[in-house]
Amino acid sequence: MGYVFNVCVMVMLSTLPSISHSLERMPEGQNSENIILSGKLAKALLIAAKDFEESLPQRIDNQTSELGAFLLDIKDYLVRIKTDGAAVVVNFQPGRFQESFVKGGGAKYRIDSDRFIILDKEYSM
16 A cells, blocks of 8 residues: 555546646646546545645635735645555645746645544645
8 A cells, every 4th residue: 555646737536626637737747647546545635625725715815916816726736645554645735836836835634544534734834
């Protein structure tokens, strides 16, 4: 189970359309091959993505700026998923905004891989 999945595109999940991401919008140089996740990783991702997306309006100060609008949309984030013992770790990091990466604005979630509850979450500023 020690597989590490570095996912550099939003995983297309029909059960949560708001995190669907077209492969046409992938950053240059990224691989467009199929991404395969176990059901356990997919479920952990859904839980983390739902919580993260709901937290965005409270965490983004200037929502009317171009950067604020970018950070409010979960489609604009890169996701990294890995297993860590009995937990799945899901990291959200903003993608490129106007050709530059955004510092901060992401989050790290630890999801219990048996009960599928959030063990802890940490926001980066």
